[in-house]
Amino acid sequence: MSTAQSCPIVNxxxxxxxxxxxxxxxxxxxxxxxKSLFYWNAPQNxxxxxxxxxxxxxxxxxxxxxxSAALHVAIASLRLKPGDEVIVSPLTDMGSLIxxxxxxxxxxxxxxxxxxxxxDPEGVLRAITPRTRAIMAVHLAGNPxxxxxxxxxxxxxxxxxxEDCAQSWxxxxxxxxxxxxxxxxCYSFNDFKHLSCGDGGIVGTNRDDLGNGLSKWxxxxxxxxxxxxxxxxxxxxxxxxxxxxxxAAAQLTRLDxxxxxxxxxxxxxxxxxxxxxxxxxxxxxxxxxxxxxxxxFRLELSAFxxxxxxxxxxxxxxxxxxxxxxxxxxxxRYKVFRHHNFFGGTxxxxxxxxxxxxxxxxxxxxxxxILSDCITLPINEAMTDAYIxxxxxxxxxxxxxxxxx
Ligand SMILES: *Cc1c(COP(=O)(O)O)cnc(C)c1O
Numbered sequence: 001m002s003t004a005q006s007c008p009i010v011n012x013x014x015x016x017x018x019x020x021x022x023x024x025x026x027x028x029x030x031x032x033x034x035k036s037l038f039y040w041n042a043p044q045n046x047x048x049x050x051x052x053x054x055x056x057x058x059x060x061x062x063x064x065x066x067x068s069a070a071l072h073v074a075i076a077s078l079r080l081k082p083g084d085e086v087i088v089s090p091l092t093d094m095g096s097l098i099x100x101x102x103x104x105x106x107x108x109x110x111x112x113x114x115x116x117x118x119x120d121p122e123g124v125l126r127a128i129t130p131r132t133r134a135i136m137a138v139h140l141a142g143n144p145x146x147x148x149x150x151x152x153x154x155x156x157x158x159x160x161x162x163e164d165c166a167q168s169w170x171x172x173x174x175x176x177x178x179x180x181x182x183x184x185x186c187y188s189f190n191d192f193k194h195l196s197c198g199d200g201g202i203v204g205t206n207r208d209d210l211g212n213g214l215s216k217w218x219x220x221x222x223x224x225x226x227x228x229x230x231x232x233x234x235x236x237x238x239x240x241x242x243x244x245x246x247x248a249a250a251q252l253t254r255l256d257x258x259x260x261x262x263x264x265x266x267x268x269x270x271x272x273x274x275x276x277x278x279x280x281x282x283x284x285x286x287x288x289x290x291x292x293x294x295x296x297f298r299l300e301l302s303a304f305x306x307x308x309x310x311x312x313x314x315x316x317x318x319x320x321x322x323x324x325x326x327x328x329x330x331x332x333r334y335k336v337f338r339h340h341n342f343f344g345g346t347x348x349x350x351x352x353x354x355x356x357x358x359x360x361x362x363x364x365x366x367x368x369x370i371l372s373d374c375i376t377l378p379i380n381e382a383m384t385d386a387y388i389x390x391x392x393x394x395x396x397x398x399x400x401x402x403x404x405x
Pocket of ligand 1: 066067068069092093094095096138164166167188189190199200201
């Protein structure tokens with residue numbers, strides 16, 4: 001089948017804007033004149049915290065070398081025992097899981113909601129055992145999790161809620177920014193996220209019991225407030241140096257404008273795709289704000305005579321930068337999980353009897369179905385209303401051409 005035309009509906013490349021400029025340059029210039037680029041009591045890390053707090057007024061903060069590092073620090077602050085369980089979505093980045101596994105914890109995957117693509121609270125509730133310590137809320141693509149429901153479950157069962165906000169800068173749940181809703185939250189500045197310093201992250205909490213000495217969990221457990229060196233726990237070095245902090249601090253001054261435009265673009269696209277038969281845009285709960293890191297929609301494959309791959313190819317012929325799928329498989333199907341290959345081909349937590357988890361037996365049917373019928377589109381702050389309208393027109397055109405009659 002061919003929907004190719006001499007002139008595709010989207011007749012321009014994906015728009016882009018410069019991401020760094022004068023603000024970053026000013027901070028980097030100031031930094032070059034510093035005597036030290038070490039993070040402790042340094043001006044760029046302080047500026048990063050100050051800028052961050054304008055959006056997320058969290059009491060205790062620590063900037064890290066990556067979002068994965070921020071999540072590892074958050075998990076380390078919970079002081080898991082081997083075999084302790086953390087409930088998490090199977091549609092996420094390895095960064096959500098690395099810290100849990102290094103702390104000898106057990107990621108427990110529960111299924112997601114077919115419309116929001118985030119953890120289904122009922123599945124979370126069913127997965128709770130006496131070993132459960134925390135729920136990790138991954139706000140996928142910028143769509144906030146049902147934090148009201150997750151927090152209620154956590155309170156009733158004495159669990160901590162770790163928010164993975166790597167994809168959700170600027171997103172809000174019932175008006176409150178994500179990251180201010182759980183017990184401890186983590187963000188990423190990797191190059192693909194809303195904000196970038198190349199690689200970096202930040203972790204923050206209002207809880208003193210987790211936050212006092214938060215930096216120790218990413219600074220070899222050194223206590224920089226005393227002159228004696230006597231670490232009492234095992235911790236990695238995940239510090240963010242001043243060059244990256246300078247860029248990250250500057251990037252945060254762009255957060256509101258970047259997010260405003262992405263919210264506008266994503267909302268506009270969702271409105272226009274919403275009434276196309278057989279096509280399901282992401283559902284955002286009423287009162288929530290999706291900050292659209294990328295755009296994922298689902299196809300009701302029985303409504304079309306094409307495969308998902310052919311549908312995406314037809315979109316590409318109309319100039320839409322569509323990709324068939326998101327992750328190639330849910331995280332629990334990755335080799336590292338299927339082989340329980342976490343430490344040199346072994347998994348001490350299981351081999352020594354602290355857990356009976358078998359990842360070859362895990363199934364999350366909704367997550368698997370979504371990965372088999374979804375299409376992802378880029379969305380960014382450089383796109384204009386006119387560009388979004390062209391994308392929407394192209395999707396409608398392709399859907400009409402591919403629909404089973
Ligand atoms: C990007 C990402 C991470 C990890 O961030 P890095 O900075 O790449 O380490 C963690 N969780 C999610 C959901 C992400 O998208």
